[in-house]
Amino acid sequence: MARKRDSALSEATTQRISLILRALRVLQAEGTPTISSHLLAERFGLNSAQIRKDLAQLGELGVRGLGYRVPVLSDDLRRRMGLDRTNGVVIVGAGNLGQALADSRNFNSDGFRVAGLFDDDRRKIGGRTRTGVLILDAGKLHEIVPPLGARIGVIAVPGEEAQRVALALVQAGLNALLNFAPTTVGPFPGTIVKNADLTLFLESLACQLEESVGAGRGR
Amino acid sequence: MARKRDSALSEATTQRISLILRALRVLQAEGTPTISSHLLAERFGLNSAQIRKDLAQLGELGVRGLGYRVPVLSDDLRRRMGLDRTNGVVIVGAGNLGQALADSRNFNSDGFRVAGLFDDDRRKIGGRTRTGVLILDAGKLHEIVPPLGARIGVIAVPGEEAQRVALALVQAGLNALLNFAPTTVGPFPGTIVKNADLTLFLESLACQLEESVGAGRGR
DNA sequence: TACTGTGAAGTGATTCACAGCG
DNA sequence: CGCTGTGAATCACTTCACAGTA
Numbered sequence: 001m002a003r004k005r006d007s008a009l010s011e012a013t014t015q016r017i018s019l020i021l022r023a024l025r026v027l028q029a030e031g032t033p034t035i036s037s038h039l040l041a042e043r044f045g046l047n048s049a050q051i052r053k054d055l056a057q058l059g060e061l062g063v064r065g066l067g068y069r070v071p072v073l074s075d076d077l078r079r080r081m082g083l084d085r086t087n088g089v090v091i092v093g094a095g096n097l098g099q100a101l102a103d104s105r106n107f108n109s110d111g112f113r114v115a116g117l118f119d120d121d122r123r124k125i126g127g128r129t130r131t132g133v134l135i136l137d138a139g140k141l142h143e144i145v146p147p148l149g150a151r152i153g154v155i156a157v158p159g160e161e162a163q164r165v166a167l168a169l170v171q172a173g174l175n176a177l178l179n180f181a182p183t184t185v186g187p188f189p190g191t192i193v194k195n196a197d198l199t200l201f202l203e204s205l206a207c208q209l210e211e212s213v214g215a216g217r218g219r
Numbered sequence: 220m221a222r223k224r225d226s227a228l229s230e231a232t233t234q235r236i237s238l239i240l241r242a243l244r245v246l247q248a249e250g251t252p253t254i255s256s257h258l259l260a261e262r263f264g265l266n267s268a269q270i271r272k273d274l275a276q277l278g279e280l281g282v283r284g285l286g287y288r289v290p291v292l293s294d295d296l297r298r299r300m301g302l303d304r305t306n307g308v309v310i311v312g313a314g315n316l317g318q319a320l321a322d323s324r325n326f327n328s329d330g331f332r333v334a335g336l337f338d339d340d341r342r343k344i345g346g347r348t349r350t351g352v353l354i355l356d357a358g359k360l361h362e363i364v365p366p367l368g369a370r371i372g373v374i375a376v377p378g379e380e381a382q383r384v385a386l387a388l389v390q391a392g393l394n395a396l397l398n399f400a401p402t403t404v405g406p407f408p409g410t411i412v413k414n415a416d417l418t419l420f421l422e423s424l425a426c427q428l429e430e431s432v433g434a435g436r437g438r
Numbered sequence: 439t440a441c442t443g444t445g446a447a448g449t450g451a452t453t454c455a456c457a458g459c460g
Numbered sequence: 461c462g463c464t465g466t467g468a469a470t471c472a473c474t475t476c477a478c479a480g481t482a
Binding site: 229231232266268269272282283284285 | 472473474475476477480481482
Binding site for chain 2: 008009011014015017018019021022044045080081082083087089095096097099100101103104105106107111112130151152158175176178182184192194196198199200201202203204205206207208209210211212
């Protein structure tokens with residue numbers, strides 16, 4: 001069967017694939033050799049048809065009559081997601097959040113590594129986070145980032161500076177950005193931007209909450 | 220026109236409403252008295268029809284021939300999202316991320332306030348974050364949380380503990396959870412859970428990145 | 439006239455259901 | 461026979477386009 005190289009994976013699909021990989025890690029730790037889409041769906045709260053559709057987009061990864069071979073699929077997904085190499089992550093903004101991210105397990109495991117933490121505050125530059133990550137000069141992004149070989153940029157600065165920092169990261173050669181600031185950044189052609197705005201989560205949650213309790217009130 | 224009290228707002232809608240409110244704050248600061256959906260869309264990268272659809276779901280908020288009155292709409296949205304009161308936020312997990320969130324501007328502004336930070340590590344309990352937020356005993360959630368009057372729970376613990384903590388928060392009377400752990404929690408009937416899993420963002424981003432550069436490679 | 443609110447059309451994602459293969 | 465991969469059907473969300481109103 002021909003690979004679908006033309007159409008990009010949708011946002012929803014990439015998230016589910018990441019979720020499936022997470023499930024596979026659990027199964028692999030248990031030593032389960034194969035798993036059917038039904039069992040996988042049942043155990044991890046997903047939908048079996050969707051699992052098959054998602055995985056089929058990457059090629060014929062399953063075996064009819066048997067299911068998916070856990071180690072094989074796991075390796076394949078990891079390779080497809082670029083987790084077989086170590087992806088360098090550059091973080092700009094050494095405030096509470098930026099430092100927490102730099103020190104975090106999540107950003108230093110299974111395919112990811114914090115390659116650099118930047119700030120433009122002279123008093124912070126040269127200092128270190130709790131776990132010892134050195135804080136670099138954000139003014140020199142374009143010099144320092146390229147040799148680091150990083151692929152992903154994280155924006156952890158106040159909203160006012162987000163767009164400027166985003167642009168600097170793109171100019172430094174990164175084409176995948178994760179933005180935690182409460183401002184939409186981009187768009188930049190050829191660059192993938194994902195907004196993970198904490199305020200937005202909170203407000204959206206408050207809105208849904210209000211909606212659900214509000215239904216009981218007068219109007 | 221009758222209010223739509225039957226159908227809940229979709230996830231996408233609540234997020235856009237939050238985005239619209241953010242835009243209104245900018246306009247209000249500028250002193251703009253009214254704004255049309257077209258102008259609003261153009262300036263903030265949204266779609267005008269969508270803005271009208273979203274807002275129309277909350278009632279007849281606009282004025283035909285004129286647009287929306289910025290202060291009126293702003294107040295109305297804030298009320299609808301429950302931002303006119305101060306929403307208490309309880310954070311469980313005083314690790315790097317939990318402390319960063321507790322100290323963060325985002326969680327202590329415009330309708331939100333950190334009402335409590337919890338951990339189950341004896342060495343942390345009684346201590347304080349950089350900005351002085353006291354760390355409380357996570358074992359006593361069910362005693363401490365109800366009198367705080369908090370409405371939203373934030374999970375900032377390692378994946379293994381996430382489900383247990385989520386359950387404890389629900390039992391303590393919260394029905395809106397924001398989960399930062401790399402594990403899907405819930406579902407709990409009557410409780411809104413939003414997963415904001417940092418690892419998922421990163422992996423999903425890596426996947427899209429790989430997909431886009433991968434197109435150029437052999438297969 | 440300039441705009442909103444909204445049916446209708448269009449698009450994309452999800453689920454169903456089954457042909458076909460190991 | 462059991463399971464995947466996938467067309468067809470369904471569902472949800474988005475965009476268009478315009479009737480109706482201040």
